[in-house]
Amino acid sequence: MARATTPCAHCGLPAPAGAESEPAFCCRGCRTVWDLVHEAGLDNYYALRERLDAHAPPGSGQSSQAAEAPAYAHLDDPTVLAQVRVDDRPGTASLHCTGMHCAACVWLIERLPRVVDGLDSARVDFGSARVVLDWDPDVVALSRVAALFHRAGYELHAVDAQAEQTRRDDRRRELVRLAIAGASAGNVMLVSFALYAGALSGMEAHWSRFFEFAALILAIPAVAYGGLPFYRAAWAGLRARTLHIDLPIALGVLGGFVASVVATFTSGEVYFDSVSVLVFLLLIGRHVQRRGQQWALSQTDLIQLLVPARARRILADGRREDCSSNALAVGEHIEVRRGERIPADAQVLRGRASIDASSLTGESTPVSVEPGDAVLAGTIAVDGGCELEVRAVGAATRVGSLAARIMQADAVRAPIQRAVDRISGYFVATVLSLAVLGGLAWWLVDPSRVFSVVVALLVISCPCALGLATPVALALARARAARRGILLASAGALEALAKVETAVFDKTGTLTEGALEVHTATVIAPLDEAELAGLILAVERGSGHPVAQALRRWARARVDARPERAASSIEVLVGKGRAAVFDAADGRPRAQVRIGNLAWLDHRELFGDDLTQALSTGKTPVLVELDDRPVAMLALADTVRPDAAVALDRLRALGLQLAIRSGDHPAAVGAVARELGIEDFAGAMTPEAKARTLARLPAAAMIGDGVNDAPAMRAASVGVAVRGGAEVALRTADVHLAEPGLAEVAELFEGARRTMAIIRRNLGFSLGYNLVFASLALAGLVGPLAAALLMPASSLTVVLSSALSRSFDDRRAGAKRTRSEPRELFGSGSIAGCDSLARPGASSAN
Structure with a gap:
């Protein structure tokens, strides 16, 4: 006799019937989520879902569930399994997980293995939105694990595990180098304190020699391993016949270390502490800069953001088969249903649909397609469904070509610190020339002082302050901007923003x-x-x-x-x-x-x-x-947008020219332009045309929100993505505005100009400092020890100048969410179906 079943209280799938007054669940995962929803005070979620289901029109194809669970059979494809495998071990996978927004999400995911036989562990990397799974393929399929995650409110997507592992290895090596340099510098400082104390109060010679040799040994890891990136950069610059800014740093570090080694054996003055601490501080600065570049994407990553991971292939006998979208071939037939994203460029064979292509074309109104019409990968069928013939897949699609343009433009972008690089060439050449000329002059006057004068000149002229003048000011400005909701993926974007002469806006979702x-x-x-x-x-x-x-x-x-x-x-x-x-x-x-x-x-x-x-x-x-x-x-x-007119007036006050470049209908673009007083506008523009237009403008910023804006953002001097934009636009832009509205666009440009004023002041001070004390060193008035003590003073002054100056107003735009709001616990979309309920007019059929 078949066992009685009843719909699961959370997901709606069949579940064993229990007591009449008790809710039934198909699995422990649904029970866990159901309990969390009620504990958070979100009980009305289920009532709202039932009302949405009750209002579904006849024949809409909507099930009793809040949404049809997507199939994950493509994750069992051997090609996909090989792509996501970790360390080439079967039964492991590194997957991108969407829907994680807080510590509660991590807690729930890492406990999901308790409810699935064969799933051994789920380890979450919250910062990169990655989940590493370890399971027994003979007991459970990866597709079943992904389905469980879906019922808990999370979606798993395939990522290139090998590329991700390479990025993790690079980050790990950088942190190890930083840790070794820090430990070395800290221990050298402890030993140096003893030497300084001994110099003041008197120390027996054999103890002084002991501490000097101890400092030498302890400084070797910082100088030899910690300073390796600077030596490589300096050597690479010499091989390219360029005087890299790291060349004086490398010469100063090596010169100071060699001079200290010589002094150790000749009873002279040593300054291993200054050398090792200098290396450690420089590595910290480089690490802070690289942290801001972690949104860099490969071309494959860009395509994965836009194209769905799975497709529904139509076999010769008419059956439907779920497969990976990467496994599609030209000429195959696929089916796309209402609410689904199209996995490939294709031609409609049967059926009719309304296609939302706003993310690719900028057209705000869906377009109707019928047999014979072409459709693009990444667009969405908002109404209807159709059978398609595949014309292009992967990198050959329109989305793939856009991703290629983005990466090509990214590869030719100017260096982050162009101003410092321009100055550094002359500065390095000047320092090296002075060292040679000064050494020759002192060889004629007093050969015994040549080495100390040259070392003092290289140490005191070490462009540490020059090197910190820009990155410290940029790092502090980025931190203050982030507190306001302005997130800069590239520190160099601030310099580019300060030089912008024309601000080009997309229309749909940006000005509107x-x-x-x-x-x-x-x-x-x-x-x-x-x-x-x-x-x-x-x-x-x-x-x-x-x-x-x-x-x-x-x-x-x-x-x-x-x-x-x-x-x-x-x-x-x-x-x-x-x-x-x-x-x-x-x-x-x-x-x-x-x-x-x-x-x-x-x-x-x-x-x-x-x-x-x-x-x-x-x-x-x-x-x-x-x-x-x-x-x-x-x-x-x-x-x-209600704040558009005021924000644009603030930009005009900065002397910026304003323009609109949109893929929407020219009449709609013209109406918005006239309302906002913008004379330069154009509509019906393809993404490629936008990119060509921005590439011709010498100093222009592209402000937009769609996939169609991404190539233009990379072609422009700087790209700005507004809140709510397509993920690829956010990931390829230099700046992401986390707060809604255009007021933050005006604050962004104003803050960038204030930041560049701070940088110019810092550069002026560091160059003046080096000019004065380099002259004293050449005159023999400053020895190596005094140079080692004075050199950090310039860096400290630059840091204080940046810290005490205002670049961005720390006031966060917008009201803060209170602790009582349920989204503070779960985050947007962390429980299946909540995201669609939160959006006005969202369709539960999607």
Whole structure:
């Protein structure tokens, strides 16, 4: 006899039926998440999900679950398993995990192995959003493990484990070098304290010799291993016939060390402490700089961000098979359903769909496709579904070509500290020339002092302050900007921002809110707005189309207390709109309602001037028919951000020229430009055209949010990604604004100019300092020991100058979230389905 089942209280899958009053669960993972949801006070999540399911229209294909669980069969593909394997060990995988936002997420994931036989461990690297799994392939498949993560609210994606391992090894070597140099410098300082104390109070000669030899031995790791990157850079510069800024550092470190070694055997003055501490501080500075460059992506990483990992292949016998999108071949047939992202460039064979290509083209309104039309990888089928023939995969797709352009532009970008590099060539040549000339002069005057004068000159002229003038100011500015919500992936972006002459904006999602809204509504009597709102809510219920979402938002604000009408049938006409039939009820007669675009319901003669005005300003008209009679016309458009005008005025006050480059319709772009007073604008631009335009501008910043903006961001002098943008735009941009609105764009440019003023002051001080004390060293008035003591003073002055100066206002824009808000515990989307409930108008069918 079959055991009775009931839907799982969390995910909706069949679960063993228990007591009537107790919730049933299909697994311990669902029980864990269910308990966490209730402990966090989010009990209404399940009630909201049930209401969304109840409102789904007939034939929408929506299950009783909040969302259909994606298939993970592609993770069992041998090619994918080899790609994600860790240290070439079977049964291991390094996977990218989305949905982790707090320590509670880490706690839950690392305890998931308790509920799956064969899953031995799950180790989380929260900083890189990676999960390393160890499982027994003979007991459980990786696809089943991924399905468990999905039910707990997390998604696993394949990453290149070998490339990730290489990056981890590089980071590990850098930290080991830093630790060894720090330990060496600390111990040398302890020994040096004894020598300084002995010099003041008297110390027996044999103890002094002992401490000098101890300092020599302890300094070797810092000088030999810690200073290796500087020696390599200096040598590489010499081989390239360039005087690298690390050359005086290498000569100063080696010269100081050699002089101290000589002094150890000749009873002279030693300064192993200054040399070892110098190496340690320089390594810290380099480490801080590299930490800001951890968002660098390979071309493969960029494609993985945009293209789904799995595809649904159609076999010759008509069966559907889940496979890795990387395994698709040109000519194969695939199926794409509503709400899914297209895995390859393809041509439509059967079916019709509305495609959201805004992330690639910038067009804010979905476009309809039918058999014979081409579709691009990375775009989304928001309505309908179709069968496609693959035309290009991976790097050969449009997305792949965009990723290649991004990486090519990234490879030719200018060095991070161009100002310092320009000065350093002359500075290094001058220091070396002075050392040679000074040595020759003292050889003629007093040969016994040649070595001490040259060493003192190299040590005191060591460009430590010059080297720290820029990175310290940039690091402090980045930290202060981050506290305000301005995240700089590249420290050099501040210099580029300060030199910008033209700020080029994308329209959709940057200058505008990025969501369609009803701007005007023309209603024909006897129908009123309240009755129209009720019809719209009934007809558009459950649709995930952006136009439908905008109509529902407008209708909710106008519906009255009259009984809600329910449609007896709803027909979705892809590329046109929706038609619904209402049976007679509550004294109201039977009615047929159609809501659609102008191409389907063309009533130009009736709405005349209103329709012409909407079209001329780039708005999208939507018409409503009641029993074959036109009753309303609504004009939809994106809304300009409320703070845009003030922020743009602040940019104009800095002397910046403003421009708009968008992929949206030229009329829509022109309407926004006129509203904001921007004279230079262009619409209907492809991503490649944007990139070419930005490449021709000598000092321009690209501010945008979509994938279509990413190549332009790399081609520009600096790229700025606004909050809510596509992940590839955020990852390829130099700057990410974590706070909404354009006020932070103005603060970014103002702060960058203040930072560069601080850097110029620091550079002026360090050059003046070196000029004065190099002259004293050449005159023989400053010996090696005094030089070793004075040299860090210039660095300390530069650091204090940067720390005490204001670059960015530390005030964080926007209100802080209170501890009582549930998202503080779980983070956005950390529980399956919560993210869709949090977004107004989100469709649970997706």
